[in-house]
Amino acid sequence: MSRETRLLLATITVSAVVLVALSRFRFPERPAIVAASAPPLELLAARATYDELSGVVATVESRISPSLVVLRLAPNIPDEPRTLSDVLGSGTSDAAVNHVPGLRIGDTTAIAAVDGDARFFALPGDPSGIIPQRLATDSVRRLSLLHVSPDPGSRLRSTTLGELRTPTYVVVVEGTRAGLSYRPLFVGGGDRFLDPRWESPLLAVGAVALASPGSLIFSLEGQFLGSVVVEEGTLAIAEAREVVATADRLSALGSHGPFDAGISVQSLTTQLAAALGVDHGVLIAEVHPAGPVADVLQSLDVITTLNGRPVDSVDEFLLRLARRIPESDVTLTVIRDGGNLTLSLGQSPDAEPPGSVPLGGLDVTAQPGSGTRVVSVASGSAGATAGLRAGDVIRRAGHVSQPTPAQLAAIVQTLAPDAYLALTIDRAGSQRILAFGAIGGPADADAPR
């Protein structure tokens, strides 16, 4: 064997030994190393990046501001007329006042994250003095369609919808007393989760990152990306197309409350699952005989899917069912007596609350000697918009004193779409006058000034 052959064989042997030795190791899982301080060049680059980001936000602001409106509302401020003690009382504390950005959908309409019976107020310094009016509310998603002051320069329809792809920087728009606030926000690759109130997954974001629910999110190119919502205590971003779809639906249908199927549902325990021979779903405990699904569902039915998606919990099922819009169909996969059924709920016969159609969402009863007493007011209805509350006594409707419910219904039904009816009411011994608009959503867009 020559010298060079021996040397080559020795090299091969050494390599084999090294190979065997190295193969005994495992690559360690190392935590990411965070530099204690950035190098000077990196800091300079970062400064330039921040400057560039500020410029981008300023550009986006000028582009999207015509599409936005700020809303001032306060759920706790007592009704007018008010006295000085009311103004100085706790009801007018700064904490009670909320400012929310609204996204203009039409020339005089906007969508905003406004829920419940919060009352709107004119913005201080707003020359128009127009008070926004709630036209319709989606109480499941807690979004409202509002009548806002017309802005000839608004070009909301030109605002395109975008899809939020993370990680990225976005522009978050918040409402403040001084108007709208724009600031950049980094949205990391947070997890998305499904919420029964929304069709598409929501993007979870850190609680510190966003100031308030209802903020609007735009891309650095000015595309509308979504709205900040709170679902089960988690701040998240709902997709833009769902927000706009909700606005379109509210425009077309007006207010619609959550769909109540008239059923009681309970979780499927292990024992119940074994007894019924199923492995997942929710159990129908009771079906109200007068409910809209009385002829479709029955007690002991196990719902496994709703519109093709599995049903895993009672809350999720009820919320997804409540999200149903009046004209839509709902398809359920039901296990009944061990067999699979596919059932369709069809159109709900009582999607609108009883009595709401002729009297703008009011349930009223006669109060002899006084007029008509309001028993209940549907949320988001014309009655609620006018400021009526349960317990109010309507003493005068227009020129008719002490109207009966039938008289009131007749007056309301003859009311023109853009007309208003002055109602004199008695509330807890105090008399006040309210303006009652025509029934429905988009038709009563022009509020009294």
Next chain:
Amino acid sequence: MPPGSWRAFAPARHAALGFSEHAAPSLVFVLTGVVLGPELLDVLSVNLLAQFDPAVSVTLAVLGIFVGSGLSAAASHGRVTFWWVTGATLQGLITFGTVAAAMYLLLHQWGLPLPVDPLTGAAVLGLCSTVSAAVRETGSGTASNAARIADFDDLLLVALGAFAVAWLAGWSSLVVVVGLTLVAGVVIAVAGAALLAFSGTAPERSVFVTGTVFLLGGAAAYTGTSPLVSGCVAGLLWARMQRSVTALVDSDLKKLQHPLVVILLIIAGASIQFTYQLLWLAAPLVLFRLTGKLIGSLVTARLFGLPAGLLATYLAPPGLLGIALALNIQQVLSTGDTLLVSAVTASTVAAELLALVLVIFQPLALSSVEAA
């Protein structure tokens, strides 16, 4: 050191430093890329590097053309026989097998995170390790024969690289895709030659050559195939055409080659991410590449009657095509994890330095030359 031995090893020493006729000084430019890259000055940021993707494809096409034209020219002069190509392929396969097997064993045992599965990663690393630095050695002595074996191991990388790129690009029928790559190379080369035949002035000709090369690289990048193969086919075809056309193409391509190769090396250097994974991967890669080349030298030298030590000194310096192929694979992977490119580039630089040491201090080689 005996008189004359230094001169006898000059080509191998040049190759080790990257200063050969077909190779830029890789060490210098790779280090330049490292300094300018995201890891240090960040002049060549990640976003900026992404803009250089077309340059990588075009450079690969140019390198492929030189491989093809070199093969054709050597064959036409009777200096290349089937046996030399066989020897080059044999030692390349031995290197490929050695590196791939060793790296697969290590990657499998280590559980080291890679942008591809361990088998594919080991195969890519093995393939990029097969190539040796090109050395222009005229004459017909022992050293010349060893240099030719080192030269023609490019063919193995070009051929297997075509399949690797098509596989990683997600093509299902690899043979069909490689066949289409060959056809595309032929079509573009013929079109380019037809344009050149009608070109009247030197600037006009340069535009046509440049356009054809860009088309070769761009078409391959668009279809997720290997620009090296397209370029190699075009190089073979042009070399077989009229001598005037071949000479014109060669002179114009040489103007393109050096700037593009410099860009390629700087991009490779800037792509290096200094991580623990790189350390784990690059160090054994250098060792097992050297081992593979030494085994390949031993076997091939026995078959062809060459001194094994001498052949090893020619095979040890790594070539640029390994880095080029790694960048090509990085392109088709479309991932921000540049571990494979980093490992190939870092190991190439380390292997260059190791080869230089081997050339200077290899007593076996000296004795072999004296004997020759």
